[in-house]
Amino acid sequence: MAADPAAVPAWRVSLALLIAIAVTTGGLHVLFDDQAWWLVVFFVLAAVLGAAATARALVANRFVPTIAATAVLVVLLSLLFAPGSSLLGVIPTLSTIDAFAGQVGAAADSIYRQAIPASAEAPIVFVLCAGVGVVALVCDLVAVALSRPALAGIPLLVILAIPAATARDVTDLFVFALAAAAFLLLLMTGSARRQPGLAVGIGAAAIVGALVAPAALPSVGDSGGAAASGLSTGINPVLTLGDDLRRSVDREVLEYSTASGASHYLRLVTLEDFTADEWRPTETEIDNANTIAAFAPPPGLSGDVPTAPETTTIDIGNLSSRWLPLPYPPLAVSGVDRGWFYSSDDFSVASDGDSSRGQDYEVESLLVDPTPEQLLAAGTVVANGFERYLALPEDLPPVILDTAVEVAASAGTNYEKAIVLQEYFRSGEFEYSEDAPVDGGYDGTGMDIIATFLAEKSGYCVHYATSMAAMARTLDIPSRVVLGFLPGSKSPRGAGTDFTVSIHDLHAWPELFFDGIGWVQFEPTPGRGELGDYADVSVAGVPAPTAPDVAAPDAAPTPESAPPADSAPDSGADAGGQQEQAAAWGAIARILLWILVVVGASFVPALVRGGQRALLYRRLLGGSGTAIDAWTEVLRTAVDYRIPVTVTDTPRETAARIASGGAPLAAILEAVETEVYSPAVAGAPGAIVGDLRRLRSALRDAAAPRVRARALLYPASLWRSIAHPLTRHEVVGAARRVDPR
Numbered sequence: 001m002a003a004d005p006a007a008v009p010a011w012r013v014s015l016a017l018l019i020a021i022a023v024t025t026g027g028l029h030v031l032f033d034d035q036a037w038w039l040v041v042f043f044v045l046a047a048v049l050g051a052a053a054t055a056r057a058l059v060a061n062r063f064v065p066t067i068a069a070t071a072v073l074v075v076l077l078s079l080l081f082a083p084g085s086s087l088l089g090v091i092p093t094l095s096t097i098d099a100f101a102g103q104v105g106a107a108a109d110s111i112y113r114q115a116i117p118a119s120a121e122a123p124i125v126f127v128l129c130a131g132v133g134v135v136a137l138v139c140d141l142v143a144v145a146l147s148r149p150a151l152a153g154i155p156l157l158v159i160l161a162i163p164a165a166t167a168r169d170v171t172d173l174f175v176f177a178l179a180a181a182a183f184l185l186l187l188m189t190g191s192a193r194r195q196p197g198l199a200v201g202i203g204a205a206a207i208v209g210a211l212v213a214p215a216a217l218p219s220v221g222d223s224g225g226a227a228a229s230g231l232s233t234g235i236n237p238v239l240t241l242g243d244d245l246r247r248s249v250d251r252e253v254l255e256y257s258t259a260s261g262a263s264h265y266l267r268l269v270t271l272e273d274f275t276a277d278e279w280r281p282t283e284t285e286i287d288n289a290n291t292i293a294a295f296a297p298p299p300g301l302s303g304d305v306p307t308a309p310e311t312t313t314i315d316i317g318n319l320s321s322r323w324l325p326l327p328y329p330p331l332a333v334s335g336v337d338r339g340w341f342y343s344s345d346d347f348s349v350a351s352d353g354d355s356s357r358g359q360d361y362e363v364e365s366l367l368v369d370p371t372p373e374q375l376l377a378a379g380t381v382v383a384n385g386f387e388r389y390l391a392l393p394e395d396l397p398p399v400i401l402d403t404a405v406e407v408a409a410s411a412g413t414n415y416e417k418a419i420v421l422q423e424y425f426r427s428g429e430f431e432y433s434e435d436a437p438v439d440g441g442y443d444g445t446g447m448d449i450i451a452t453f454l455a456e457k458s459g460y461c462v463h464y465a466t467s468m469a470a471m472a473r474t475l476d477i478p479s480r481v482v483l484g485f486l487p488g489s490k491s492p493r494g495a496g497t498d499f500t501v502s503i504h505d506l507h508a509w510p511e512l513f514f515d516g517i518g519w520v521q522f523e524p525t526p527g528r529g530e531l532g533d534y535a536d537v538s539v540a541g542v543p544a545p546t547a548p549d550v551a552a553p554d555a556a557p558t559p560e561s562a563p564p565a566d567s568a569p570d571s572g573a574d575a576g577g578q579q580e581q582a583a584a585w586g587a588i589a590r591i592l593l594w595i596l597v598v599v600g601a602s603f604v605p606a607l608v609r610g611g612q613r614a615l616l617y618r619r620l621l622g623g624s625g626t627a628i629d630a631w632t633e634v635l636r637t638a639v640d641y642r643i644p645v646t647v648t649d650t651p652r653e654t655a656a657r658i659a660s661g662g663a664p665l666a667a668i669l670e671a672v673e674t675e676v677y678s679p680a681v682a683g684a685p686g687a688i689v690g691d692l693r694r695l696r697s698a699l700r701d702a703a704a705p706r707v708r709a710r711a712l713l714y715p716a717s718l719w720r721s722i723a724h725p726l727t728r729h730e731v732v733g734a735a736r737r738v739d740p741r
Contacts, residue, residue, distance in 0.1 A: 013144045014053040016189040017152065020182035021045055021139060024156045025132050027175035030163050037120035037128060040080070044129045048073050048136045052144070062145040066137060073133040081126045103127070135159065149186050156183060253319040253505075255491060257498040259311040260367070263487030265521065265529075266314075266325035266501065270346040270511070271445075271466075271481040274473070276393040279445040279466050279481050282345060290341045292349055298329035298366070300383060300518030305374060308367040313360075320357040324349040325485055325501075327365045328519070335361035346480070370517045370534050372541035375415035378514040382478060386513050389478035392470070397451035404471035411543075414477045418512050418522055420545045421468050421475075423537060425524035427545075432527045434460045445481075464525040465508040478513035482521070486529055609640070609715040613692075621686045627671040630688045634658075634668055634695065636717035641699045642707055660702035664694040 022042055029035050052069035059065070078086045082099035086092050107123035118124070139152040160179055258264065271279040290296075301307075312327050319325075324340065326333070330347055333340070336359050340351045382390065407424045411417040437443035437459045442452040445466045453463045465481045472479040488501035507529065511519040523529040533539050616633055619625035631651060638645045638658055645654050655669050668691050700708055710716075 010056055010144055011053055012189045013149065013186070014049050014056075014140065016149075016182070016186040017136070017139050017143055018046060018049050020152070020156060020179070020186045021049075021132065021136055021159075023175065023182045024159045024179045025128075027160055027163060027179065028128070029175075032118055032120045034120060037125045040125055041128050041132050044073065044076050044080075044133050045136050047076055048133050049140060052137075052140045056144065066141050066145065069137055069140065073130075073137070077126065077130060077133070080129070081122065100126075100130075132159075143186065149189070152186060153183055251318055252500050252502050254314060254316045254325060254485075254501045255499065256312055256314040256488075256501070258313075260308075261498060262310075262367075263499050263530075264310075264312065264327040265484060265487060265507075265509070267328050267346075267348065267482050267484040268321060268323040268325055269348045269350070269483055271483065272345070272389060274391060274393060274466075274470060275446075276395065276448075277444075277446045279469070284343060284345065286341050286350060286352055287344065288341055290344060292330075292333040292336070292340055292342050294332050295330055295342055295347060296344065298347070298368075298518050300386075300513060300515065301329070301366075301368065302516045305517055306369045306371070308369075310365045310367050312363045312365060314363065316356050316359045318357070320355045322350050322352075322355065324356050324359065324361070326363055328521075329368070330363050330365045332364040333361055335359075368518070369532075370514075370520065372415070372534055372539075372543070374517060375514055375520070375534060376413055376543070378413065378415060378516055380414050380476065381515040382476060383513065383515045386478040389480055389513060390473050390476060392473055393447050396447055396470075396474075399451045399454055400447065400467075400470055401474040403454055404474045407471075408475055414475075414512070414514060416543045417475050417477060418472065418520075419535065419537065419543055421471055422522045422524045422535060423545045425464050425468060426526045428526075430457045430459075430464070430526055432460060432525065433458045437463060461508045461525045461528055465510045468522065468524045469510040469512075472510065472512055480511050480519075481508055482511055483508050603713070605715055605718055606713055609718060612636070617689050617692070620689050623685065625685050627668070627675040627685060627688060630668055630685065630692060631672045633692055634665070636715075637692075637696050637699060639717040640711040640715040641703050642710070642716065643699070658699070660698050662695075662698055664691040664698060667691045668695065 022045060025041055025045070026038060029038065048069045051072040052065040055065040055068040056062075074092055075086075077100065078092055078096050081103055082096050085095040085099045103123045103126040105123075107121075107127045111118070111124065120128075135155045135158075138155055142151040143149040156179065160176065254266075256264075256266070269281055272282045273280050310327065314325060316325075324333070324336065326347070326349060328347065330342075330349075333349060337354055339354045340349050342349045404421070408417040408420045411420045436456065437449075437453070440452070440456055440458075442449045442456065442459075445462060447470070450463070450467045450470055453459050453467055469479040469481050484507060485501045486505040486507045488499040488505050491498060491500045507525075509529065510522050510524065512522060513519055520534070521532065522535055523531055534542065536542060537544050613633065616625060616629060620630065635645055635654065638654070643658055645657050649657070651669050651672050655665055658665055668688055671685075671688055671691075700711070703711065
């Protein structure tokens with residue numbers, strides 16, 4: 001039996017689709033730290049399109065291939081990601097659906113937890129395979145079954161836009177170029193008639209849309225969930241804190257209320273190990289014996305230090321972290337799911353398999369309020385077992401020790417040294433900046449970075465906390481760095497919720513250990529956080545710094561330094577107002593960008609139509625075009641200006657309909673008839689270009705202003721060409737029906 005001649009073009013379109021979708025999907029590589037996922041996605045893609053093409057070769061019905069390809073997609077997803085849930089290994093069941101839903105949920109949590117570039121975990125690969133499989137089904141249906149390959153560009157454009165809409169400065173322009181080439185190949189392969197002008201125009205519009213439209217969209221990285229990316233790795237949660245602070249859009253992550261009505265710092269985890277490259281948490285296994293129903297007594301705290309009980313109710317929203325935010329020191333936690341345990345070293349509460357997101361719990365804790373006299377009495381004693389909090393990396397830059405000694409030269413006790421160090425950073429010599437460390441290339445926590453920060457004197461909380469902790473260790477004061485949240489702001493909602501905490505409240509601060517008192521919090525970051533009474537030099541009994549190189553504590557603060565305690569609410573209100581204003585301007589900017597995108601897109605048809613004419617003129621002037629091609633342009637121009645013409649009319653009948661064509665139309669008609677009936681005496685086609693231009697001008701001048709505008713911006717011949725191509729065969733056939741006289 002003879003092969004169906006239509007099968008060859010269908011196979012070509014399927015192959016072009018495979019190339020286009022595979023290349024476009026490859027653009028997602030910038031979001032992941034390895035590329036093995038692409039091989040799995042390509043396998044599923046090839047199987048789906050192959051199933052559709054095979055079914056199309058065997059069955060004449062245009063929709064059976066889509067059904068067959070869908071079945072193959074479901075079976076593959078079952079075998080790869082839900083093995084054992086299908087009947088006989090291939091027939092999906094309710095268990096399969098449940099497994100798919102679980103994969104989607106796990107993928108959402110994985111995306112929520114990770115930073116870019118992320119690890120392509122199995123649930124994420126499932127979503128990629130399912131998503132690309134659906135895109136393949138849609139593209140195959142519109143490009144092959146419905147013969148509309150141009151429409152396949154829409155889902156491809158969505159895939160191209162994902163990296164740009166997810167994070168800034170990660171888009172691979174090389175992939176854009178490859179995707180554009182693959183899309184043009186698809187257009188040229190899938191079109192019954194080659195229309196290079198249309199292909200180039202649509203391809204250019206797709207590229208411009210993919211590059212411009214994501215700029216008008218809010219970045220996915222600005223979501224509240226993304227703030228948890230650096231907090232959930234379990235390796236070094238301080239690494240992406242700067243990125244979280246630099247997010248342009250703030251998001252609320254939790255709410256809490258306290259029995260006392262006071263606000264508190266909320267700790268997540270501590271960084272104790274100071275190496276040459278970074279501060280990081282001590283790597284310890286979770287001890288299941290440390291249940292959070294009852295904590296051990298706080299280390300180092302004696303009964304002489306004033307304390308008061310506190311109850312804090314915390315409601316987590318968009319925060320996906322392996323640690324629970326807690327006030328220090330906690331005594332008991334209730335209301336969370338099982339699987340959470342506390343660390344004996346720092347009392348942080350962590351889980352191997354759960355996330356803080358959505359948790360609602362209550363914390364019993366202590367309010368510890370040591371007096372300056374008690375802190376002074378601790379002297380310079382280092383309690384047994386805390387020597388490891390003095391460890392420093394080898395080859396520590398001398399500037400760290402030299403600065404610490406110079407600043408604390410006149411201080412006697414560890415408490416006095418701590419106050420001097422804190423005020424050194426808050427005195428006005430340093431400024432708070434989240435961008436300066438990035439611009440200066442010293443964003444991090446290693447010893448060389450600390451040395452650079454001490455010279456540059458500009459950074460954010462991570463730099464202040466790690467620098468003070470490192471300098472404290474050089475002075476033989478046990479120290480560590482804490483990562484958590486500032487107390488937040490007073491909640492506008494009330495009704496039992498006292499405070500709200502947002503992404504921009506992420507914070508790092510140092511804790512120093514004093515014998516008989518335990519771990520004590522300090523706040524060296526200017527313009528951020530709150531000082532306890534024991535650390536506020538304006539409180540009676542707190543030793544004031546007297547070192548000559550430290551600015552006087554009563555010096556007027558710079559705009560970046562800490563405001564007086566009584567002005568903190570106003571500062572918070574100003575910051576909130578600035579954030580709201582920035583958000584409003586951001587929304588306005590996105591609206592304006594969308595308007596520009598829409599206005600720009602409205603000119604795409606005109607550009608495509610102009611490209612068609614330019615290519616035709618070039619062919620005619622170059623000798624590769626014919627009078628028949630010129631007549632096709634006559635028909636298109638007539639359609640653009642809403643003149644009722646049809647391809648079934650002879651050229652003379654068409655010329656009669658175009659009343660305003662005049663001499664240019666007559667010249668083109670003569671050239672067509674001569675080419676059809678007397679090709680030996682036909683003139684050079686380049687001479688027709690001038691007639692085509694004069695004809696278009698004549699039709700434009702004769703048209704009403706409204707018709708003229710529509711012909712320019714929305715040329716109807718583009719849509720008619722897509723719906724019913726004006727083929728050379730039709731034009732020649734009509735020309736041969738003419739009765740030349």
